[in-house]
Amino acid sequence: MAALAPHAVKAYFPALVATSLRLRERWRQAAQAGTGIALAVDLKCYSIDIIAGLTFGIEVNTLEHGEHVLQRHMDIILAGVARRSMAPFPYWRYLRLARERELDASVAALRTAVDQLITDARTLLEAEPARRQHPANLLQAMLCAAQEEGSGIDNNIVAGNVATMLLAGEDTTSGTLAWLLYLLHRKQAAMPFGAGPRTCPGRYLALLEIKVACAMLLATFDIAAIDTADGREPEEVMGFTMSPQALQMRLRTRT
Numbered sequence: 001m002a003a004l005a006p007h008a009v010k011a012y013f014p015a016l017v018a019t020s021l022r023l024r025e026r027w028r029q030a031a032q033a034g035t036g037i038a039l040a041v042d043l044k045c046y047s048i049d050i051i052a053g054l055t056f057g058i059e060v061n062t063l064e065h066g067e068h069v070l071q072r073h074m075d076i077i078l079a080g081v082a083r084r085s086m087a088p089f090p091y092w093r094y095l096r097l098a099r100e101r102e103l104d105a106s107v108a109a110l111r112t113a114v115d116q117l118i119t120d121a122r123t124l125l126e127a128e129p130a131r132r133q134h135p136a137n138l139l140q141a142m143l144c145a146a147q148e149e150g151s152g153i154d155n156n157i158v159a160g161n162v163a164t165m166l167l168a169g170e171d172t173t174s175g176t177l178a179w180l181l182y183l184l185h186r187k188q189a190a191m192p193f194g195a196g197p198r199t200c201p202g203r204y205l206a207l208l209e210i211k212v213a214c215a216m217l218l219a220t221f222d223i224a225a226i227d228t229a230d231g232r233e234p235e236e237v238m239g240f241t242m243s244p245q246a247l248q249m250r251l252r253t254r255t
């Protein structure tokens with residue numbers, strides 16, 4: 001997990017700032033037009049742009065170009081993981097419901113996309129061996145580690161690990177940011193990363209991501225409101241993580 005250690009995450013800071021500026025532009029337009037912001041949607045775009053860049057070095061830029069095909073599959077997989085982990089028995093082994101077939105198709109599509117990215121990264125590393133000293137993203141770092149003698153890391157392990165990073169880095173950070181903004185707006189706060197041997201290795205990245213987004217938001221806008229559609233306290237929605245129910249944010253540009 002060296003790739004997620006504080007010094008490695010710091011190297012990614014410029015890319016993080018660039019992504020937060022894209023979010024700022026999107027929020028500036030909403031503030032000027034006086035329209036509400038679908039907080040979960042925008043924060044998910046922010047976190048997926050960051051995690052896809054860090055993991056694969058690819059610019060999915062969902063903030064400017066809308067949903068990316070990878071994001072659609074990830075949303076289906078995350079919902080499927082949550083559903084299956086709460087099921088009283090493994091019904092999917094016996095019932096081929098439409099949503100289970102959809103889940104299988106998304107897992108296969110993600111695997112195909114990841115395999116292609118692995119092939120591309122391998123080709124690049126072979127063409128430019130000097131890059132092995134300074135891998136530019138998590139995938140390159142894993143491929144270099146895999147080549148060390150006796151590493152025992154094969155393609156399946158690399159694919160599994162990068163897919164885990166993608167999935168672990170999306171809803172977690174965007175959900176925490178949504179809660180954080182909502183609670184700060186109401187003058188309360190909370191922040192959980194687990195403890196012990198399985199403490200979250202993504203915590204430095206997540207905290208940096210959260211701080212950059214908050215710094216950008218508070219330096220540029222005043223938060224006029226963050227509310228649910230009916231104005232009640234948001235309920236926790238059980239998914240891969242516990243996210244707040246859909247929240248709408250209204251911003252005013254600072255003068």
Ligand code: HEM
Nearest residue numbers: 165168169172173176192193194198199200201202205206
């Ligand atoms: C605010 C955002 C995040 C929160 C609240 C969070 C929370 C957690 C928690 C509580 C665990 C421990 C689960 C357990 O006890 O078994 C965990 C594990 C993990 N997290 Fe995070 N996480 C966040 C962001 C991230 C990010 C951005 C990444 C990747 C880039 C990531 C990667 C992982 C991985 C790989 C594990 C499994 C570690 C292991 O089993 O050894 N997380 N996370």
